[in-house]
Structures are given as structure tokens and as C-alpha cells.
Amino acid sequence: MNMMDGATQASMSAACLAGARKRYGRVEALAGFDLALIRGEVLALLGANGAGKSTAIGLMLGLIAPDAGQVELFGLAPQSLAARRRIGVMLQSAALPDTSTVGELLEATRAYYSAPLSITECESLAGLQGLSKRRYGKLSGGQQRRVQFALAICGDPQLLFLDEPTTGLDIEARQQIWLAIKQLRARGVAVLLTTHYLEEAEALADRVVVIDRGRSIAEGSVDVIRAKVSGQRIRCRSRLDIAVVLGWPGVVQATREGEYLVLRVDDAVRALPPLLAADPALSDLEISRAGLADAFLAITRESNEELRA
Numbered sequence: 549m550n551m552m553d554g555a556t557q558a559s560m561s562a563a564c565l566a567g568a569r570k571r572y573g574r575v576e577a578l579a580g581f582d583l584a585l586i587r588g589e590v591l592a593l594l595g596a597n598g599a600g601k602s603t604a605i606g607l608m609l610g611l612i613a614p615d616a617g618q619v620e621l622f623g624l625a626p627q628s629l630a631a632r633r634r635i636g637v638m639l640q641s642a643a644l645p646d647t648s649t650v651g652e653l654l655e656a657t658r659a660y661y662s663a664p665l666s667i668t669e670c671e672s673l674a675g676l677q678g679l680s681k682r683r684y685g686k687l688s689g690g691q692q693r694r695v696q697f698a699l700a701i702c703g704d705p706q707l708l709f710l711d712e713p714t715t716g717l718d719i720e721a722r723q724q725i726w727l728a729i730k731q732l733r734a735r736g737v738a739v740l741l742t743t744h745y746l747e748e749a750e751a752l753a754d755r756v757v758v759i760d761r762g763r764s765i766a767e768g769s770v771d772v773i774r775a776k777v778s779g780q781r782i783r784c785r786s787r788l789d790i791a792v793v794l795g796w797p798g799v800v801q802a803t804r805e806g807e808y809l810v811l812r813v814d815d816a817v818r819a820l821p822p823l824l825a826a827d828p829a830l831s832d833l834e835i836s837r838a839g840l841a842d843a844f845l846a847i848t849r850e851s852n853e854e855l856r857a
């Protein structure tokens with residue numbers, strides 16, 4: 549039972565899209581999309597390329613107007629200055645002056661806010677120590693991404709939009725950003741995260757919304773979404789034909805990742821004997837429980853099958 553009254557719910561709301569529609573010519577980018585983000589929560593918005601994620605973010609940032617539906621940040625219009633001062637944004641690409649140093653960029657951005665984070669806090673959260681005198685244009689792609697993250701958080705936002713924040717980062721830099729996101733969440737910051745790295749959603753998200761063709765097709769905690777897919781995942785190096793393997797009882801899904809065969813099966817103990825018998829050269833066998841990536845594939849496939857039916 550939800551114990552929060554209407555006023556408490558409104559004061560907890562960081563962002564809300566209700567029945568949002570947006571059409572570009574023949575493409576319906578959002579087809580009645582709902583999303584509610586509360587304070588202190590990390591919500592991962594997952595969807596294939598073209599599903600409508602950037603359009604949803606564009607509406608919440610007030611960059612584009614919906615054809616229909618409501619968009620609010622903290623109960624305010626997204627274009628209002630009061631709402632904009634409370635958000636931080638890291639989009640997929642950023643145009644920053646190449647000749648400015650990291651320190652100058654941070655100073656200039658902090659100056660927009662009345663109570664920004666200290667330079668030291670920004671540098672330590674984003675892993676930028678030692679880079680403040682370096683020119684932005686001379687940084688590596690990963691370092692530039694970290695600067696963009698620092699600029700997104702430097703105003704001490706209550707709501708942070710992170711559109712594929714760790715694309716192109718190495719493992720250490722990715723973990724640094726993950727740690728920063730966890731620290732910000734612990735301070736009550738709401739985070740809307742889009743990512744194509746499902747392990748990122750798995751590591752960070754309190755809640756996941758799966759969007760497909762402009763509609764929300766699944767919503768819940770990582771565990772709830774993962775539970776939509778039962779069974780186990782088998783990964784092994786094998787040349788077996790996926791069409792053949794798919795015909796075996798208990799094999800729900802079969803895909804190829806280079807030399808590897810990846811199966812989702814009802815029960816690995818039953819699936820293994822025919823697999824080993826069919827390919828004596830099989831190697832590098834791994835068995836794990838089905839993860840968010842499997843759930844995501846299954847949910848979007850089901851949704852596509854329903855649309856075709």
C-alpha cells in the first residue's frame with residue numbers, strides 16, 4: 549500500500565512525464581509515455597536505438613515541446629529558471645571550447661549556480677585530479693567525458709540527467725563514475741540514466757523502465773525486470789548452428805557472439821547433455837542465471853511479437 553499522501557508525493561517528485569506524445573513527421577517518437585522519478589532514486593531508462601529515450605529527455609529538459617501530455621520538473625515547467633537551476637545534464641555529446649582549461653570550464657559553469665559544489669569535490673567525484681590546467685581539446689575522449697560529468701554535477705543538482713555517461717570510458721573510469729552516482733544518490737539526488745550497458749543499470753538502478761517505440765513496456769526494480777525471464781544462461785565456445793540449437797527442448801533463446809554461443813535455457817542441467825553430445829569440441833563453458841540483458845531482449849521481443857500479431 550502506498551502510504552504517501554498527495555502532498556508528500558508531489559514534494560518527492562523530481563520529474564514527471566504523463567501521457568507524453570511527440571511525433572516527427574511519420575515517426576511517433578513518444579506514443580503516450582509516462583515516467584515518474586522521485587528524489588534519491590536512480591532510474592535507468594532502457595531501450596534499443598530509436599526507442600524514444602533522447603526524445604523523453606529532450607522533453608524533460610524543455611528542449612522540445614510535447615504534442616500532448618504533461619511534463620514537469622519538481623512540479624514546475626521544465627523551462628522555468630527555478631527548475632533549471634536544480635538540474636544537471638550530461639548529454640551524449642557536448643560542444644565545449646577546446647582551448648579552455650578544465651579549471652576554467654569548471655569555474656565558468658559553477659558561476660551559474662548560487663551554491664555549487666567545491667572544485668575539490670567536483671574533481672574528486674569525477675576523477676579529474678591533476679587535470680585542472682590541461683586544455684579540454686588536448687584531453688583523451690574518456691577524460692573529456694569525465695569533465696562533462698563534472699560540469700553536470702558542479703551546480704549540486706537535485707536531479708541529474710545522464711545520457712549514456714560511460715560510453716567510451718575504460719573500466720576504471722566507468723567505476724569512478726558509478727561510485728560518484730552512488731554517492732550523489734546517497735545525498736538524495738535523483739538520477740535519470742540512459743545506457744546501453746545493461747550491467748550499468750544492474751549495478752546502479754533502483755528502478756528500470758524499458759521503452760520501445762515510444763511506449764513504456766516494462767517497469768520495476770532490476771530484480772522484478774530480471775524475474776520476467778526465468779532460467780539460466782549458458783555461454784560457450786562452439787560452432788553449433790543456432791537454428792539447430794533453438795529446436796532443442798528447453799532452449800528459449802540462442803544467439804551468437806563471435807565464436808561464442810549464448811543460450812537461455814529453462815534448466816541448464818537438462819540442456820547440457822545434448823549440447824556436449826552435439827559438439828565434442830565445445831569449450832569455455834559458463835553457466836549463470838539470466839540477467840537484465842536477457843530480460844531486456846525477451847521483453848522487447850515479446851512486445852514486437854504482440855505488435856505483429
Ligand SMILES: Nc1ncnc2c1ncn2[C@@H]1O[C@H](COP(=O)(O)OP(=O)(O)OP(=O)(O)O)[C@@H](O)[C@H]1O
Pocket residue numbers: 572575576577595596597598599600601602603604
Ligand atoms: N529531430 C528529429 N526529426 C525527425 N525524427 C526524429 C528526430 N528526433 C528523433 N527522431 C526519431 O524519433 C525516434 C526516437 O528517437 P530518439 O532519439 O528519442 O531515440 P533513442 O531511444 O534516444 O535512440 P538512441 O539509443 O539511438 O539514442 C527515432 O525513430 C528517431 O529517428
